[in-house]
Amino acid sequence: MEWEDEAFVLSARVHGETGAIVELLTQDRGKFAAHVSGAASRRMKPFLQAGAKVIARYRARMSDQLGAATLEPIGEGPSSLFDEPLALSGLSAAAAVAAGALPEREAHPGAFHALEALITALAIPEIWPAVYVRFEAGLLQDLGFGLDLSKCAATGSLDDLVYISPRTGRAVSRAAGAPYHDKLLPLPPFMLSAQGGLAEGDVGAGLDITGHFLEQFVFHPLNKPLPPARVWLLDRLGEAGRL
Template sequence: MEFEDDAFVLAARSHGDTGAVVDLLTAQHGRRLTYVPGGASRKMKPHLQPGSRVRVAWRARDDSQLGSARLEPSGDDVSQLFDSAVALAGLSAAAAVVQGALPEREAEPGVFAAMEALMPALTDDAVWPAVFIRFELGLLGSLGFGLDLESCAVSGIRDDLAWVSPRTGRAVSRTAGAPYADKLLALPPFLLGSQAAVVEGDVGHGLALTGHFLEAWVFHPRDKPLPPARDWMIERLKRSGLL
């Protein structure tokens, strides 16, 4: 079996003297762990950083095997982010969350598209944290765990939604949720419409929201914690005054 596809590098580790085992998110063939001959070379290492965009030519005797792949750089590399430690932390967190959340060999074109949308945003530290939250919401939706933020779970109204039930993932209006505010998750207004501005506190609330459901619905059932890279990103955002 063989295919060619676009892909993002999620992780890579040396294997033997010259090769590397690379975890890829492909556009049409899902997450793939594959052996890359020459992946440990100086020429290839810069293109095996998490978030690097590549073109992959993969082959194996059958689809269940590790297989081997030839990778070629495609598009901008991650070196454009080297001047921003917080953006690099965001990129590492995105790659780690995808790697931990997705099973192998199941096509996830929606997750690939979400990565495509996140990458250019990472060049602007004032913008990408909010895009990252939308990226995680999209990941939850692609895995079948989309949140219902259309109307209040209690009253059915669509206005003044301010909370999310940590149990059901459904929105709750400000009035209906007020008596239970200490038990509900805050819903940042920017997640309800593209025109809403991101104000102070929204990024922290948004990351708490997506983090709760990623942990409860995706990682915990697999006996996994949320990736440490995500915690490091949050710490970087806090230090930079972006949380």
């Protein structure tokens, strides 16, 4: 089995004296793990960081075996964010969520492109937390658990959608949700439209929504909690006043 593809590094763990098992999110083949030789070298360490974009060349004797890969960096990778610890926290959380949520060897190009869009946005402090929320919403969509924000679940109304049902992931209008508002999740406007502005509390509300459905539909069935990096991101955004 051989292939070549663009990929983002999701994680790397030491294997042997100089190698590593690297988890990749590829553009066309989904999540793949591979053994990478020489991973401990100074030359390779920078592009084995979570979020590094690479050309991966993979080879395995049999399709169901762990194969070996060589990696060639594309661009400067996450090193450009080393002076932005909050953005690095966002990148670490995204990589951990993708690594934990995506199945092995199943194509998810939507997840690849959502991660790519987030990594591009990380250079813009004003917008990336909202893009992070959209990344998680896109991941849910790609896994078959997309949120339905098109109309009110109760009335079919297209207007004044301000809640989302924590049970179904469907939007609810202000009027229909008023009697049950304490049982619904607030729906920030930016999740309805790319042009929606950000108000205080919107990012936190968005992260509450995507975190709830990732737990309910993805991680709980796998007997996993949300990744610690995702929990820490919420804490750090709160400390920075960015929720």
